[in-house]
Amino acid sequence: MAEDLSTFATGIPELMLLRLLHDREMYGYEIVQAIALKSGQVVTPGEGVVYPLLHGLEKSGALKSRRKTVNGRSRVYYRLTARGEGRLTTLTDRWSMLNGAVEAVLGSGAHAV
Protein backbone atom coordinates (compact mmCIF):
# COMPACT_ATOMS: atom_id res chain seq x y z
CA MET A 1 0.00 0.00 0.00
CA ALA A 2 2.86 2.37 0.84
CA GLU A 3 4.13 2.06 -2.70
CA ASP A 4 0.69 2.80 -4.12
CA LEU A 5 0.39 5.93 -2.06
CA SER A 6 3.85 7.19 -2.97
CA THR A 7 2.91 7.13 -6.65
CA PHE A 8 -0.56 8.48 -6.05
CA ALA A 9 0.30 12.10 -6.88
CA THR A 10 0.26 11.28 -10.57
CA GLY A 11 -3.34 10.07 -10.19
CA ILE A 12 -4.72 13.32 -8.80
CA PRO A 13 -5.73 14.82 -12.19
CA GLU A 14 -7.43 11.51 -12.98
CA LEU A 15 -9.32 11.60 -9.69
CA MET A 16 -10.52 15.15 -10.36
CA LEU A 17 -11.67 14.31 -13.89
CA LEU A 18 -13.56 11.23 -12.76
CA ARG A 19 -15.19 13.12 -9.90
CA LEU A 20 -16.38 15.92 -12.17
CA LEU A 21 -17.73 13.49 -14.76
CA HIS A 22 -19.48 11.56 -12.01
CA ASP A 23 -22.05 14.38 -11.82
CA ARG A 24 -22.73 14.85 -15.54
CA GLU A 25 -21.21 14.53 -19.00
CA MET A 26 -18.88 17.36 -19.95
CA TYR A 27 -16.52 18.43 -22.75
CA GLY A 28 -12.82 19.24 -22.33
CA TYR A 29 -13.02 23.03 -22.04
CA GLU A 30 -15.89 22.72 -19.59
CA ILE A 31 -13.90 20.24 -17.45
CA VAL A 32 -10.85 22.51 -17.28
CA GLN A 33 -12.98 25.52 -16.31
CA ALA A 34 -14.70 23.45 -13.62
CA ILE A 35 -11.37 22.29 -12.18
CA ALA A 36 -10.04 25.86 -12.06
CA LEU A 37 -13.26 27.17 -10.53
CA LYS A 38 -13.71 24.46 -7.93
CA SER A 39 -10.05 24.48 -6.91
CA GLY A 40 -10.13 28.26 -6.49
CA GLN A 41 -7.64 28.62 -9.39
CA VAL A 42 -5.09 26.57 -7.41
CA VAL A 43 -5.02 23.77 -9.99
CA THR A 44 -4.45 25.30 -13.43
CA PRO A 45 -2.61 22.88 -15.71
CA GLY A 46 -1.83 23.59 -19.38
CA GLU A 47 -5.41 23.22 -20.52
CA GLY A 48 -4.67 21.06 -23.55
CA VAL A 49 -3.06 18.27 -21.53
CA VAL A 50 -6.46 17.22 -20.22
CA TYR A 51 -7.25 15.52 -23.56
CA PRO A 52 -4.57 12.80 -23.51
CA LEU A 53 -5.76 11.95 -20.01
CA LEU A 54 -9.38 11.78 -21.20
CA HIS A 55 -8.39 9.63 -24.19
CA GLY A 56 -6.39 7.31 -21.93
CA LEU A 57 -9.32 6.94 -19.53
CA GLU A 58 -11.62 6.24 -22.44
CA LYS A 59 -9.25 3.59 -23.77
CA SER A 60 -9.15 1.92 -20.37
CA GLY A 61 -12.95 1.81 -20.35
CA ALA A 62 -13.45 4.35 -17.55
CA LEU A 63 -15.08 6.90 -19.87
CA LYS A 64 -17.21 6.95 -22.98
CA SER A 65 -17.34 9.82 -25.44
CA ARG A 66 -19.75 11.08 -28.05
CA ARG A 67 -19.78 14.08 -30.36
CA LYS A 68 -22.72 16.33 -29.67
CA THR A 69 -23.79 19.64 -31.17
CA VAL A 70 -24.99 22.25 -28.70
CA ASN A 71 -25.81 25.83 -29.77
CA GLY A 72 -24.25 25.20 -33.17
CA ARG A 73 -20.93 24.00 -31.68
CA SER A 74 -19.91 20.37 -32.13
CA ARG A 75 -17.92 19.02 -29.20
CA VAL A 76 -16.82 15.71 -27.74
CA TYR A 77 -18.65 15.00 -24.48
CA TYR A 78 -17.29 12.51 -21.96
CA ARG A 79 -19.24 10.50 -19.41
CA LEU A 80 -18.34 8.01 -16.70
CA THR A 81 -18.89 4.28 -17.22
CA ALA A 82 -19.47 1.61 -14.57
CA ARG A 83 -15.76 0.81 -14.69
CA GLY A 84 -15.03 4.52 -14.24
CA GLU A 85 -17.28 4.58 -11.16
CA GLY A 86 -15.22 1.74 -9.70
CA ARG A 87 -11.98 3.53 -10.49
CA LEU A 88 -13.34 6.70 -8.87
CA THR A 89 -14.19 4.80 -5.67
CA THR A 90 -10.70 3.26 -5.54
CA LEU A 91 -8.94 6.57 -6.14
CA THR A 92 -11.15 8.39 -3.64
CA ASP A 93 -10.37 5.79 -0.95
CA ARG A 94 -6.66 6.07 -1.65
CA TRP A 95 -6.83 9.83 -1.56
CA SER A 96 -8.65 9.79 1.78
CA MET A 97 -6.01 7.45 3.19
CA LEU A 98 -3.14 9.59 1.89
CA ASN A 99 -4.80 12.80 3.03
CA GLY A 100 -5.32 11.31 6.49
CA ALA A 101 -1.71 10.19 6.66
CA VAL A 102 -0.39 13.61 5.65
CA GLU A 103 -2.75 15.36 8.10
CA ALA A 104 -1.51 13.07 10.87
CA VAL A 105 2.12 13.90 10.12
CA LEU A 106 1.44 17.63 9.86
CA GLY A 107 -0.68 17.56 13.03
CA SER A 108 2.02 15.80 15.03
CA GLY A 109 4.46 18.61 14.24
CA ALA A 110 7.91 18.54 15.85
CA HIS A 111 6.70 16.75 19.01
CA ALA A 112 6.86 13.39 17.32
CA VAL A 113 10.55 13.77 16.42
Added chain:
Amino acid sequence: MPFDAVSEALLKGGIAPRHVRRYVRELEDHLEDLMAQQCAAGYDGEDAARHARARLGGDIELAAAMLEQPGMRSWPARLPWLVFLLLPPILTIAIGLLFYAAFYFVGNDAAKINAVVHVPQDWLIGVSVTAMTAINVLAVPFMAVLLAVLAGRQRLKSLWPLLGIALLLLATPMFGYKFGDHHNGNLSANYGLVIPARWNTLVRFWPLMLSHVLALLPAAWLALRRKDSA
Protein backbone atom coordinates in the same frame (compact mmCIF):
# COMPACT_ATOMS: atom_id res chain seq x y z
CA MET B 1 -2.37 25.22 -38.86
CA PRO B 2 -1.79 25.98 -35.16
CA PHE B 3 -1.01 22.40 -34.13
CA ASP B 4 1.12 21.14 -37.02
CA ALA B 5 4.22 20.86 -34.81
CA VAL B 6 2.29 18.86 -32.19
CA SER B 7 0.85 16.62 -34.88
CA GLU B 8 4.28 15.94 -36.42
CA ALA B 9 5.85 15.22 -33.02
CA LEU B 10 3.10 12.74 -32.18
CA LEU B 11 3.25 10.93 -35.52
CA LYS B 12 7.03 10.68 -35.26
CA GLY B 13 6.56 9.39 -31.73
CA GLY B 14 4.47 6.52 -33.08
CA ILE B 15 1.02 7.74 -31.99
CA ALA B 16 -1.70 6.33 -34.25
CA PRO B 17 -2.95 8.91 -36.80
CA ARG B 18 -6.56 8.56 -35.64
CA HIS B 19 -5.59 9.55 -32.09
CA VAL B 20 -3.53 12.47 -33.44
CA ARG B 21 -6.43 13.74 -35.57
CA ARG B 22 -8.85 13.54 -32.67
CA TYR B 23 -6.46 15.27 -30.27
CA VAL B 24 -5.77 18.10 -32.69
CA ARG B 25 -9.46 18.56 -33.39
CA GLU B 26 -10.25 18.82 -29.68
CA LEU B 27 -7.36 21.24 -29.18
CA GLU B 28 -8.75 23.40 -32.00
CA ASP B 29 -12.21 23.36 -30.39
CA HIS B 30 -10.68 24.26 -27.04
CA LEU B 31 -8.63 27.07 -28.56
CA GLU B 32 -11.77 28.48 -30.14
CA ASP B 33 -13.50 28.49 -26.74
CA LEU B 34 -10.48 30.16 -25.12
CA MET B 35 -10.35 32.80 -27.86
CA ALA B 36 -14.01 33.61 -27.31
CA GLN B 37 -13.37 33.87 -23.57
CA GLN B 38 -10.39 36.18 -24.08
CA CYS B 39 -12.35 38.39 -26.47
CA ALA B 40 -15.18 38.57 -23.92
CA ALA B 41 -12.59 39.60 -21.33
CA GLY B 42 -11.67 42.61 -23.48
CA TYR B 43 -8.61 41.40 -25.41
CA ASP B 44 -8.56 42.10 -29.12
CA GLY B 45 -7.45 39.82 -32.00
CA GLU B 46 -3.75 39.09 -31.57
CA ASP B 47 -3.70 39.49 -27.79
CA ALA B 48 -6.66 37.17 -27.42
CA ALA B 49 -4.97 34.58 -29.65
CA ARG B 50 -1.68 34.83 -27.73
CA HIS B 51 -3.33 34.49 -24.32
CA ALA B 52 -5.52 31.63 -25.50
CA ARG B 53 -2.57 29.71 -26.92
CA ALA B 54 -0.53 30.24 -23.75
CA ARG B 55 -3.33 28.85 -21.60
CA LEU B 56 -3.70 25.81 -23.80
CA GLY B 57 -0.03 24.86 -23.31
CA GLY B 58 3.13 24.83 -25.42
CA ASP B 59 3.73 22.42 -28.30
CA ILE B 60 6.26 20.37 -26.32
CA GLU B 61 3.97 20.11 -23.30
CA LEU B 62 0.98 19.11 -25.44
CA ALA B 63 2.94 16.49 -27.36
CA ALA B 64 4.59 15.07 -24.23
CA ALA B 65 1.22 14.63 -22.50
CA MET B 66 -0.02 12.43 -25.35
CA LEU B 67 3.24 10.52 -25.75
CA GLU B 68 3.08 9.56 -22.06
CA GLN B 69 -0.30 7.86 -22.50
CA PRO B 70 -0.06 4.09 -22.88
CA GLY B 71 -1.97 2.38 -25.65
CA MET B 72 -1.99 5.29 -28.11
CA ARG B 73 0.83 3.99 -30.30
CA SER B 74 -0.05 2.49 -33.66
CA TRP B 75 0.47 -1.17 -34.54
CA PRO B 76 3.18 -0.37 -37.12
CA ALA B 77 5.08 1.61 -34.48
CA ARG B 78 4.67 -1.06 -31.81
CA LEU B 79 5.14 -4.21 -33.89
CA PRO B 80 6.79 -3.26 -37.20
CA TRP B 81 7.97 -6.82 -37.90
CA LEU B 82 4.38 -8.03 -37.76
CA VAL B 83 2.89 -5.25 -39.89
CA PHE B 84 5.66 -4.96 -42.47
CA LEU B 85 7.10 -8.47 -42.69
CA LEU B 86 4.58 -11.08 -41.61
CA LEU B 87 1.18 -9.67 -42.59
CA PRO B 88 1.88 -8.49 -46.19
CA PRO B 89 2.69 -11.96 -47.63
CA ILE B 90 -0.28 -13.48 -45.77
CA LEU B 91 -2.62 -10.71 -46.94
CA THR B 92 -1.32 -10.88 -50.51
CA ILE B 93 -2.01 -14.59 -50.68
CA ALA B 94 -5.41 -14.19 -49.00
CA ILE B 95 -6.54 -11.36 -51.30
CA GLY B 96 -5.17 -13.18 -54.35
CA LEU B 97 -6.93 -16.40 -53.43
CA LEU B 98 -10.20 -14.60 -52.77
CA PHE B 99 -10.26 -12.88 -56.17
CA TYR B 100 -8.95 -15.98 -57.88
CA ALA B 101 -11.63 -18.16 -56.38
CA ALA B 102 -14.28 -15.72 -57.61
CA PHE B 103 -12.94 -15.36 -61.17
CA TYR B 104 -12.03 -19.02 -61.42
CA PHE B 105 -15.61 -19.86 -60.59
CA VAL B 106 -16.84 -17.46 -63.31
CA GLY B 107 -14.44 -18.78 -65.95
CA ASN B 108 -14.77 -22.41 -65.11
CA ASP B 109 -18.54 -22.37 -64.84
CA ALA B 110 -19.03 -20.03 -67.80
CA ALA B 111 -21.21 -22.58 -69.57
CA LYS B 112 -23.52 -22.98 -66.58
CA ILE B 113 -23.73 -19.22 -66.03
CA ASN B 114 -24.42 -18.73 -69.75
CA ALA B 115 -27.34 -21.12 -69.49
CA VAL B 116 -28.92 -19.07 -66.73
CA VAL B 117 -28.15 -15.42 -67.55
CA HIS B 118 -27.28 -15.63 -71.27
CA VAL B 119 -23.88 -13.98 -71.01
CA PRO B 120 -21.61 -15.30 -73.78
CA GLN B 121 -19.38 -18.07 -72.50
CA ASP B 122 -16.28 -16.78 -74.30
CA TRP B 123 -16.77 -13.35 -72.82
CA LEU B 124 -16.97 -14.75 -69.27
CA ILE B 125 -13.81 -16.80 -69.78
CA GLY B 126 -12.05 -13.79 -71.33
CA VAL B 127 -12.97 -11.57 -68.38
CA SER B 128 -11.80 -14.21 -65.92
CA VAL B 129 -8.47 -14.72 -67.67
CA THR B 130 -7.84 -10.97 -67.84
CA ALA B 131 -8.86 -10.41 -64.21
CA MET B 132 -6.69 -13.24 -62.97
CA THR B 133 -3.67 -12.00 -64.93
CA ALA B 134 -4.30 -8.52 -63.53
CA ILE B 135 -4.31 -9.92 -60.01
CA ASN B 136 -0.99 -11.66 -60.68
CA VAL B 137 0.46 -8.38 -61.88
CA LEU B 138 -1.08 -5.99 -59.36
CA ALA B 139 -1.33 -7.83 -56.02
CA VAL B 140 2.29 -7.30 -54.95
CA PRO B 141 2.61 -3.69 -56.22
CA PHE B 142 -0.65 -2.87 -54.46
CA MET B 143 0.73 -4.25 -51.20
CA ALA B 144 4.02 -2.39 -51.76
CA VAL B 145 2.14 0.90 -52.24
CA LEU B 146 0.13 0.16 -49.11
CA LEU B 147 3.32 -0.34 -47.06
CA ALA B 148 4.84 2.87 -48.44
CA VAL B 149 1.68 4.88 -47.72
CA LEU B 150 1.49 3.44 -44.21
CA ALA B 151 5.10 4.39 -43.51
CA GLY B 152 4.68 7.87 -44.99
CA ARG B 153 1.43 8.58 -43.20
CA GLN B 154 2.80 7.54 -39.83
CA ARG B 155 6.24 9.14 -40.36
CA LEU B 156 7.88 5.74 -39.84
CA LYS B 157 11.41 4.93 -40.90
CA SER B 158 11.70 3.43 -44.39
CA LEU B 159 13.71 0.39 -43.34
CA TRP B 160 10.81 -1.85 -42.29
CA PRO B 161 8.61 -1.23 -45.37
CA LEU B 162 11.67 -1.67 -47.61
CA LEU B 163 12.37 -5.04 -45.98
CA GLY B 164 8.69 -5.91 -46.36
CA ILE B 165 8.70 -5.12 -50.08
CA ALA B 166 11.94 -7.06 -50.55
CA LEU B 167 10.34 -10.07 -48.89
CA LEU B 168 7.28 -9.76 -51.14
CA LEU B 169 9.50 -9.59 -54.22
CA LEU B 170 11.48 -12.64 -53.15
CA ALA B 171 8.41 -14.72 -52.42
CA THR B 172 5.78 -13.48 -54.86
CA PRO B 173 2.58 -15.51 -55.04
CA MET B 174 1.60 -16.51 -58.60
CA PHE B 175 -1.63 -18.25 -59.51
CA GLY B 176 -2.30 -20.36 -62.59
CA TYR B 177 -5.49 -21.60 -64.20
CA LYS B 178 -6.82 -23.80 -66.95
CA PHE B 179 -10.40 -23.51 -68.16
CA GLY B 180 -12.49 -25.54 -70.52
CA ASP B 181 -13.64 -29.08 -71.04
CA HIS B 182 -10.17 -30.62 -71.12
CA HIS B 183 -8.86 -28.87 -68.03
CA ASN B 184 -11.93 -28.59 -65.89
CA GLY B 185 -11.04 -27.80 -62.29
CA ASN B 186 -7.35 -26.94 -62.74
CA LEU B 187 -6.23 -24.09 -60.49
CA SER B 188 -2.66 -23.86 -59.28
CA ALA B 189 -0.94 -21.58 -56.81
CA ASN B 190 2.82 -21.10 -56.55
CA TYR B 191 4.64 -19.14 -53.93
CA GLY B 192 8.34 -18.61 -54.04
CA LEU B 193 11.31 -17.07 -55.75
CA VAL B 194 11.34 -17.08 -59.54
CA ILE B 195 14.71 -16.36 -61.12
CA PRO B 196 14.48 -16.10 -64.90
CA ALA B 197 17.48 -17.98 -66.24
CA ARG B 198 16.84 -17.31 -69.91
CA TRP B 199 15.14 -14.70 -72.03
CA ASN B 200 12.23 -16.99 -72.89
CA THR B 201 11.63 -17.59 -69.15
CA LEU B 202 11.43 -13.83 -68.70
CA VAL B 203 8.82 -13.60 -71.45
CA ARG B 204 6.86 -16.53 -70.08
CA PHE B 205 6.70 -14.96 -66.64
CA TRP B 206 5.95 -11.44 -67.88
CA PRO B 207 3.19 -10.83 -65.27
CA LEU B 208 5.71 -11.56 -62.52
CA MET B 209 8.36 -9.32 -64.09
CA LEU B 210 5.88 -6.47 -64.56
CA SER B 211 4.69 -6.97 -60.99
CA HIS B 212 8.28 -6.65 -59.72
CA VAL B 213 8.94 -3.50 -61.74
CA LEU B 214 5.75 -1.86 -60.42
CA ALA B 215 6.53 -2.90 -56.83
CA LEU B 216 9.97 -1.33 -57.12
CA LEU B 217 8.43 2.14 -57.65
CA PRO B 218 7.16 2.56 -54.06
CA ALA B 219 10.41 0.93 -52.90
CA ALA B 220 12.36 3.60 -54.78
CA TRP B 221 10.24 6.31 -53.16
CA LEU B 222 10.95 4.84 -49.73
CA ALA B 223 14.67 4.64 -50.48
CA LEU B 224 14.75 8.29 -51.58
CA ARG B 225 12.77 9.31 -48.50
CA ARG B 226 15.28 7.44 -46.33
CA LYS B 227 18.15 9.25 -48.02
CA ASP B 228 16.46 12.64 -47.52
CA SER B 229 15.79 12.05 -43.84
CA ALA B 230 19.36 10.80 -43.18
